[in-house]
Amino acid sequence: MPSISRDVLSDQVEEHLLQAILDGRYPPGSRIVETRVARDLGVSQAPVREALRDLEALGVVEITSFRGASVRRPDKTELLEAYGVRAELEVLAARLALSRISDEALHELQVLIDEMRMSAATGDRHAEALVDVRFHARLVAATGNGTLERVWRYLLPVARTYITLAAPGVDAVAAADLHRPILDALQMRDPELAAASIRRHFQAAGAAFEATFTQGFSMAATGAAASGGSAIDRVPGPGPAMEPMTDLIAVDNPGP
């Protein structure tokens, strides 16, 4: 079941580029040249161009007129901001969902928490991050508010691309358990408690991220990068190339 309509070249190109970016083959800040990608993939310039525009909308690349696209450098401030906004959106989601959420939806959330704990227990932080996204997406979907979901998804790539969960210093099991109070509050239909739980969750995540960033990233930012992947295009601009983000990242399809 390859989604729907797996033709449309531009979508395939988009997926390829996204994968390449998240794998670190395009480090943050590096340029992506339309014609070169087109040649490498054996397609025309047009689909590459469209793919890049979509990626820009997703927030992973930046496009300037007549100067092309480059991988957006993850800005610490912006990511923390995104956490704050996401937190409030999910607080709203919880409030809206409270009055209409079904028992089976609550059960689904429970199952997702269990999955998270299992992934955490086996040390698979990548899988845990994926399930984490699904948990929050399920909560937002439970509101039945399409607009809220759209806005939330719009913010997701920024708040998700560089996941905190993979940070070495974070207790993965504890992170998974951080979701339990949210579910409890939902089951008790207590809006204030739910809001508080969600805010606490994001505060913890933000703090963890901050630690990761200043710790693991400042090193890379000072030029000690020792990339293992085959770097296609090194950034020539000011400042040395950053380390690829492999294993720091949760990849999933933002598809329709």
Add this chain to the structure above:
Amino acid sequence: MPSISRDVLSDQVEEHLLQAILDGRYPPGSRIVETRVARDLGVSQAPVREALRDLEALGVVEITSFRGASVRRPDKTELLEAYGVRAELEVLAARLALSRISDEALHELQVLIDEMRMSAATGDRHAEALVDVRFHARLVAATGNGTLERVWRYLLPVARTYITLAAPGVDAVAAADLHRPILDALQMRDPELAAASIRRHFQAAGAAFEATFTQGFSMAATGAAASGGSAIDRVPGPGPAMEPMTDLIAVDNPGP
């Protein structure tokens, strides 16, 4: 001062199409054919295509693979949802802005309210709607939170395209005065009061919109449309064409 870089054909096409849609020359639901627009404007298909993709990201048109673009029909539920989300985003904005907003920013807000009242007094609801957008934009900008601003702008076209202010039954002056409590709360640095004021503001706006919609739109939806503008392309699909939205709409540049 024509913004920056008034070349880039696709931007011009986008602006043209947006204007045409908001003017009602493309009624909701009508199709927009790439090749025809290209021929009419004397450009190639490529810039039209890109413009349509951007308009899709703005939420103004809908694109389906191999079937083209059509103007999104304004869905009452979705618009009310958008109001709810926008309200919470602005509540967050107020909270964030409280601790750092400058006196001159507060003064600017005051001036904007005055402008709104003047427009309302002279009966220029269109101008009032424009200033209204600027007021809220100024509030969000005062947070210094770029991410919040980005998300807010993302939601803006949906929540703005069909403005309530132009509704005949609404007291325009009262609508302008609805902003005063927000400013008062900001000046008093009272977060709770600000939140309450903003929520009340959007509840009133939503109620006014709902009245407008069921009143002025259901008629159009039943086929009693008596369009005045020159309709370029009538929707042939199921259901009759809706009335163009002229004068129901606030137009401004969503620029960069």
Add this chain to the structure above:
DNA sequence: GGACCAATGATTATCGATTATCGTGAGCGC
């Protein structure tokens, strides 16, 4: 030696034409 300026190379933006896909309606078998 430093600042301005023109030529150049690289890359995007746009074009015109071709191909792939979808919806539809005519024709055909039942």
Add this chain to the structure above:
DNA sequence: GCGCTCACGATAATCGATAATCATTGGTCC
């Protein structure tokens, strides 16, 4: 008549090539 198949027209998706634009480099003038 009714359902199915298959051309056909319309249109988006893609292509290959050209024009427009930008950053840079090398040279010239002060």
